[in-house]
Amino acid sequence: MKPLDVLGEMLDNQVLVRLKNGIEVRGVLKAFDIHINLVLDNAEFSDEDVERRFKSLFLRGDMVLFVS
Amino acid sequence: MKPLDVLGEMLDNQVLVRLKNGIEVRGVLKAFDIHINLVLDNAEFSDEDVERRFKSLFLRGDMVLFVS
Amino acid sequence: MKPLDVLGEMLDNQVLVRLKNGIEVRGVLKAFDIHINLVLDNAEFSDEDVERRFKSLFLRGDMVLFVS
Amino acid sequence: MKPLDVLGEMLDNQVLVRLKNGIEVRGVLKAFDIHINLVLDNAEFSDEDVERRFKSLFLRGDMVLFVS
Amino acid sequence: MKPLDVLGEMLDNQVLVRLKNGIEVRGVLKAFDIHINLVLDNAEFSDEDVERRFKSLFLRGDMVLFVS
Amino acid sequence: MKPLDVLGEMLDNQVLVRLKNGIEVRGVLKAFDIHINLVLDNAEFSDEDVERRFKSLFLRGDMVLFVS
Amino acid sequence: MKPLDVLGEMLDNQVLVRLKNGIEVRGVLKAFDIHINLVLDNAEFSDEDVERRFKSLFLRGDMVLFVS
Structure with a gap:
């Protein structure tokens, strides 16, 4: 099993993404x-304590620290 | 579906781009x-609280954090 | 022997991962x-002194400092 | 249309280039x-508030934030 | 002779590795x-003045400053 | 015309190189x-206000901001 | 002539290497x-004002600013 296979198993599930700057984003993983x-x-x-919601969010990969 | 396909669906739509330094840019996505x-x-x-408008803006990709 | 072979020997074992920002993560290595x-x-x-547990955690490689 | 095509349309025109460190450079785009x-x-x-003029300036691409 | 050949000659010897953040690690080089x-x-x-010992340590290459 | 062609025209001429850390170097461009x-x-x-002279200086490209 | 040719001419000569963090290293260039x-x-x-000597030192290239 490779790490990307594990991301594949997370598709269509709710995930937590932590960025390198400490910001965390939650949502349903639709693509990687x-x-x-x-x-x-x-x-x-x-x-900065303001929560924003986005219907669809494209995140650039080089800022990702972890996905769970 | 791949992440770039989602960017493709955003073409000709108004988008919000957040850069890694926290600056946000709004405009109509014409190309990626x-x-x-x-x-x-x-x-x-x-x-820095001064809003500037550009008829056409080329943004280098490595500074992009998200597009929505 | 190459460094990735050593990671291979760690599969299914408890490992300590130190990130470049000093954060340390412990868990069972399932894939690399x-x-x-x-x-x-x-x-x-x-x-920041709060311990969090994740059933499965995908860590992006470019933030890894060491694995042991 | 791709982003580099848009740069192509800017050739021989006056452009504004903003660098990642916030410095801005103006000039006629001759090549990319x-x-x-x-x-x-x-x-x-x-x-630092001193304006300098260069007849021809080669800018390394990885410091570019935007071109307009 | 290429730089990696010199690393090859250090295999199975005690080496000092200095990381880009100033941390130094000593151990027997087993693979590169x-x-x-x-x-x-x-x-x-x-x-931070606490010395830790690891039986086997995988160090990611992009944090290495020197090996001697 | 491509940007590297412009560097080519600068060969054997006196140039000013500004590095990303703000340091500037002057000399005759012999190779790129x-x-x-x-x-x-x-x-x-x-x-730091001390000027040093080097008969021949190899500069690593990823620290270059501009050449003029 | 290409920049690496100039490094080639420095082989077996005493060189000064400046790193991106300002540290300078002197020694005889044996390989690149x-x-x-x-x-x-x-x-x-x-x-930090302590001089250390190494019989043979492997320096990772991405920290090099200049060689002379």
């Missing part, structure tokens, strides 16, 4: 690629 | 590539 | 690839 | 490549 | 690759 | 490659 | 590669 670019649906992004 | 280089038309770029 | 992307099961991630 | 290396003619580079 | 990923056996890692 | 690695002859490098 | 990984013999590395 080998660069760890991610698409989250119904994403909650908390930015 | 695999490096996440973006072109926004009628772009609003807020820089 | 050439980018040092890792998957840890039953992962303990200590974030 | 896929790394977003740029050549500006009659470039104005403002460095 | 072209990314300068390293494996050290009986590694001593000093972290 | 696609990574923007540069060789300057009779190079003046000012480091 | 396209990543600017270097091997210095009889290397003097000054670290």
Whole structure:
């Protein structure tokens, strides 16, 4: 099993993404690629205690620290 | 579906781009590539509370955090 | 023997992963690839003295400092 | 249309280039490549409130934030 | 002679590895690759004046400053 | 015309190189490659108000901001 | 002539290497590669005013600023 297979098992599930700057985003994982670019649906992004919601969010992979 | 397909669906729509330094840019997505280089038309770029408008803005992809 | 072979020997064992920002994560190594992307099961991630547990954690390889 | 095509349309026009460190450079775009290396003619580079002019300026692409 | 040949001559010898953040690690070099990923056996890692020992340590190459 | 062609026209001429950390180096451009690695002859490098001269200086390209 | 040819001419000569963090290392250049990984013999590395000597030092290329 490779790490990307584990991301594949998370598709259509609610995930927590932590970015390298400490920001965390929650949403339903809809897509990913080998660069760890991610698409989250119904994403909650908390930015300095203000929570913002996005129907569909494209996250650039090089800022991702972990996905769970 | 791959993340870049989701960017493709955003073409010609109004998008919000957040850069890694926290700056946010709004505009109509006109083009993108695999490096996440973006072109926004009628772009609003807020820089230290001064809002600037650009008819056409080429953004280098490695500074992009998210697109929504 | 190559460094990735040593990671291979650690599969299914409890490992300690130290990230470049000093955060340490413990868990069972389930997968890795050439980018040092890792998957840890039953992962303990200590974030500012709050310990969090994740059933399965995908860690992006470019933030890894060491694995032991 | 791809982002580099938009740069192509800017050739021989006056452009504004913002670097990742916030410095802005103005000049006539004479050349670019896929790394977003740029050549500006009659470039104005403002460095700590001192404006400097360069007849021809080669800018390394990895420091570019946007071109407009 | 190429730099990696010199690393090859250090195999099975005690080496000192200095990381980009100033941390130094000592141990027996057991493996390396072209990314300068390293494996050290009986590694001593000093972290804020606390010395830790690891039977086998995989170090990601992009944090290495020097090996001697 | 491509940006590297413009560097080619600068060969054997006196150039100013600004590094990403703000340091500037002056010298005669003797060589360059696609990574923007540069060789300057009779190079003046000012480091904290101390000017140093080097008969031949190899500069790693990834620290270059501009060449003029 | 390409920049690496100039490094080639420095082989077996005493060189000064400045790292991106300002540290300077002196020694005899014994090997280099396209990543600017270097091997210095009889290397003097000054670290916070303490000078250390290494019989053979492998320096990772991505920390090199210049070689002279």
